[in-house]
Amino acid sequence: MNLHISPIGNLTADQVRKALLAAVAAPSLCNSQPWRFHCTSRAIELHADNERRIRTADPERRELLLACGAALLNLRLAIRIAGVHPDARILPDRTHPDLLATVRPAGLRPATPLDRALAAAIPRRHTNRRPFLPEPVPTPLRNQLRQAAEGERGWLAILDGTRLADLRRLLHRAHRTQLADAGFVAEWLEWVGRAPDTSDGVPVRSSGPRPEPQDEWVLRDYGAGKAAPRVAGKDFEPEPLICVLGSFQDSVTAQLQAGVAMQRVLLTATDAGLSASFLSQVVEVPATRTELRTLLGGWVWPQTVLRFGYGSPVRATPRRPLEDVVTCEPAPAATPSGRTN
Ligand SMILES: Cc1cc2nc3c(=O)[nH]c(=O)nc-3n(C[C@H](O)[C@H](O)[C@H](O)COP(=O)(O)O)c2cc1C
Incomplete structure (x- = not known):
């Protein structure tokens, strides 16, 4: 399936794609990746994918929500390092409980050094189940x-x-x-x-x-x-x-x-x-x-x-391609004058 990502607000299409890639790098129970994203012309929506809940371990989808919360922070950080303020709303529509959050790129705002450091850690964070060194954490x-x-x-x-x-x-x-x-x-x-x-x-x-x-x-x-x-x-x-x-x-x-x-x-x-x-x-x-x-x-x-x-480096656990987890509203049609409706 072809995924056509359009710019949203102050974010270019490439920045939207990078933000989505950051979001799906979040941890999830058994790497179930229980999320879906929908891009509208104004915002990125984060939805729960209840089909991917681990039914026996997580009957009430609490851990599904933890994973989606982690994806939400990654999304926010990736938008911040693009120099844009992410206006995040949690559960914006009580009538749609699977719409967990919307993140609207709203206005330009420079990233802080902390935003940059945390965003840089997103692709380096991996669950490490191996023994760690006996050194204490200061x-x-x-x-x-x-x-x-x-x-x-x-x-x-x-x-x-x-x-x-x-x-x-x-x-x-x-x-x-x-x-x-x-x-x-x-x-x-x-x-x-x-x-x-x-x-x-x-x-x-x-x-x-x-x-x-x-x-x-x-x-x-x-x-x-x-x-x-x-x-x-x-x-x-x-x-x-x-x-x-x-x-x-x-x-x-x-x-x-x-x-x-x-x-x-x-x-x-x-x-x-x-x-x-x-x-x-x-x-x-x-x-x-x-x-x-x-x-x-x-x-x-x-x-x-x-x-x-303190552990030795471990490899990343794979993720599903964006095509499998993201849908996008079709871009507005261009008029003969080249303007969009
Ligand atoms: C809510 C939650 C619970 C998890 N529980 C365990 C666990 O009990 N044991 C474990 O080794 N990993 C656990 N994980 C880690 C996931 O297995 C891991 O995030 C997933 O395999 C993706 O790998 P990554 O974290 O290296 O990206 C958990 C992750 C989340 C978000």
């Missing part, structure tokens, strides 16, 4: 990650001591619960351990090492048993930095906004040379999510759990 950088979450109305709790041990127990419990669910396992296997030429789902090369019984945090097998056996002694870092990203509400808007905050944290980490991976079981199983909320004091809604550290 305190100023931990604070920077917290501030990144707070800058987008999120909350980042960095756990240590008994709270960290409690989280690990909850994570293992959630993991066992999911593996005991035949429906979950069947759907999981549809999305992971894919061949190298896949355009969605997780290819074996992105899976990280095959899980082993001594692993404490990274438990999921994204290689479906096909990943190469681990080099002896190459275990996970003994003291990973584990954070819970939370929101103050749990509405659709709050979950979408939490995705924006999550992505700002991930891009801040990437810009600072950190690698990251997700540990989502604990927020996918309702009982453990409730217990995690209590563990955090009962006033934030845990949305995702992230592990940070």
Whole structure:
């Protein structure tokens, strides 16, 4: 299918294309890419693609909304570095709940150095499921990650001591619960351990090492048993930095906004040379999510759990072509005088 992208507001067609490519580089559960974009003459619309929700892990599409929130931040940043202000509206039309946001390029505004740094991190951010170096993440950088979450109305709790041990127990419990669910396992296997030429789902090369019984945090097998056996002694870092990203509400808007905050944290980490991976079981199983909320004091809604550290570079996980996820309003017809109607 041919995709004809037109200029929108102050953005050239090439800048619109770059913004869409930035948007689809966002992370999503199992690389499901649960989004669609529609370009009108005035704005880029972000829609949920509910067919791509991971039904068993994400029955209420909370993680779908996190992924779409991440795509929204990427879109905003890509428009900013084009020197244009992105006027973003979340859930602009209550009668169309799948229209999650519109972003209207509105007026010229120079990008800040921070916009540029975060936008440059978009293509460099990849989920890294491999062991990280045993080096600790310095305190100023931990604070920077917290501030990144707070800058987008999120909350980042960095756990240590008994709270960290409690989280690990909850994570293992959630993991066992999911593996005991035949429906979950069947759907999981549809999305992971894919061949190298896949355009969605997780290819074996992105899976990280095959899980082993001594692993404490990274438990999921994204290689479906096909990943190469681990080099002896190459275990996970003994003291990973584990954070819970939370929101103050749990509405659709709050979950979408939490995705924006999550992505700002991930891009801040990437810009600072950190690698990251997700540990989502604990927020996918309702009982453990409730217990995690209590563990955090009962006033934030845990949305995702992230592990940070210094890792070796990993390759990008593929994306579907823009033609598969973008539709465009036809450009206005030209009149004989060359003007457009
Ligand atoms: C809401 C959400 C939950 C995720 N949960 C996990 C997880 O539990 N474990 C994991 O290794 N990756 C998880 N991921 C990462 C995705 O698998 C990853 O984003 C996707 O495969 C695309 O790869 P990329 O992040 O390298 O671009 C999650 C991503 C999102 C957005």
